[in-house]
Amino acid sequence: MSGPSTYEPKTGFTRWLDTRLPIVRMANDSAIDFPTPKNLNYWWTFGGILAVCLVIQIVTGIVLAMHYVASTAGAFNSVERIMRDVEFGWLIRNIHATGASMFFIAVYIHMFRGLYYGSYKSPREVLWILGCLIYGLMMATAFMGYVLPWGQMSYHGAGVITNIIGGIPLVGPVIKTYLVGGPAVGNQTLNRFFSLHYLLPFIIAGVVMLHIWALHVPGNNNPTGVSVKDVKKDTVPFHPYYTVKDGFAIIVFLIVFAVFVFYYPNALGHADNSIEANPLVTPSHIVPEWYLLPFYAILRAFNFNIGPIEAKTLGIFAMFGSIIILFLVSWLDTSKVRSMRYRPTARWFFLFFVASAVGLGFCGANNPDDLIFKFKPDQLALTYVEGGQQKTEIFDDFNAASAKKAQLAAIPDSIPSIAISSSGFKWVWLAQALTAYYFIYFLFLLPVLGVIEKPKPRPASIADSVRKKHGKSAAPAPVAGAAPQHAE
């Protein structure tokens, strides 16, 4: 809702400044008088919460960098020193580590908010794309930050991720060499990751400025998805209405944040990262941080080849594709109706999409071949070689199996062995189903539903929807505060 500025400098100094650097005018127009739809709900507070998260990460990060040593010999010990010896180091590091998780919780809610209310649709495409860009930068920053403590999960997680990048056809190996700076993740990798981990948050801050700028041109979307028609009736000034609402939400969010920092500082991390990195010992189950798990699940869902394309390459394409697809959603969704409130069919598919995204997170956390549930009780599988062929026989009873094994052991070269054989529903099958739905949602449902779905009637205006909600009929609701004039 950018329009003519309503700011009038009151003092001599602000009048003098306004003709030289109109910074007070800019602050006033974008955070005080900015006309904001009067019906924004609490899902809209996550933008402000995310700004707070970024500031917390930058402030705590700068402090941690004063004590951290970026070398394979010193990194792990310097983090332990921060936790034990540096005054309040434990607090600042716990805030920084927990803060990363909080940042991602908030950004996921913010993104689902945008997807539900159609905030990516015209005229907010650039705003949405800038948001996707911030999300990508956040993932890169978080991944590199997780490597810095140089624990077992840091080291081997970095190995897995850089191997994924190395698996990109043609350019992968070159990118990997330039990223890692040697044959394997090592001191040189740690140093450059530290440098980039320090840099990227400031790039994020820059893109956030653009994101806010792009927000302030068309103005906020709102739960009805109906555009502002009359600034006087449909909007209220940002201050005090939304400074207070956002402020309240930020306080509630910080309470949850503090509960994690003070009571469960390790709940969102991984125990293996408390062991110093050892290239010769691999943790038995390498997993990324929780916020990257859905993409890890998509990567591993491809355990089959399609034609000449290998499973590993497919997984890499699918994983990067699942993020790239977000950039294109403005054009994939063909519906003219923004808010899913008025899209009776799409709404259910959306809710299932949220469930499948969360479900993919659980798939990513579990070993793909582990069972979610069993079809029947465990059996014993006796494997042996006969006539150059590997054969398997299933037994219910251990005595029968071991009798047969003893029999086979007498035959040379049969190499009999007994293992537990379970049959059940594997995590990887769930991951495959949910991965399929993830892509179907964006590539089939959103384009098609926009054409075939019959939306429900939308309110004539934001003011109208608010009046209906509060049971008032004809009389226009009084607009409190100094709403700015209608800008055309």
Add this chain to the structure above:
Amino acid sequence: MSEPGSKAATADAAHAGETRRDFIHIAAATVAAGGVAAVAWPFVQQLAPAADTRALSSAEVDISKVEEGGEIRVLIGGLPFFIRHRTAEQIARARKDDTAPMIDPETDDSRLRPMQDGKLNPAILVTSGVCTHLGCVPVGPSQGTVGEFGGWYCPCHGSNYDISGRIRKGPAPKNLPIPNYEYVSATTIKITL
């Protein structure tokens, strides 16, 4: 400007609207782009492995110190390698298994490298220490388990390698690769990445 109707005038017409300033613009932009590329190159290339990192990409290992039936593990540039001193019995088993069913068939001899005299040294097996499934480091005799086939066992997803480093059971698709190495003396090998 040329005489009307002359050859030069026709050429001028074909290039109507172009001025000498266009040339200056193109030339200036080209020089600027070249300058940017020339400055960018060092800033990109600094990310590549440095000379000292490259220098550490090979190592000489004294194999006489490896106990019979035992194994040592060396890290070269951060990558692990296994050097196994096999017993006569293990060598016999590896050779006998040449004809057994395999995921990635290879003979034991093809996984050895000749000594300086041109003969193979079946007692010493050198392999990469990276599981071909997802890059974990398999465990061996020093870690207490050698798996079902007497070689290595990967604790991540249960791949079993035999005493020749060949994948016999489990999700790994390939045998443990044999690195680039050569005998520089009867008791020393040089492994190069």
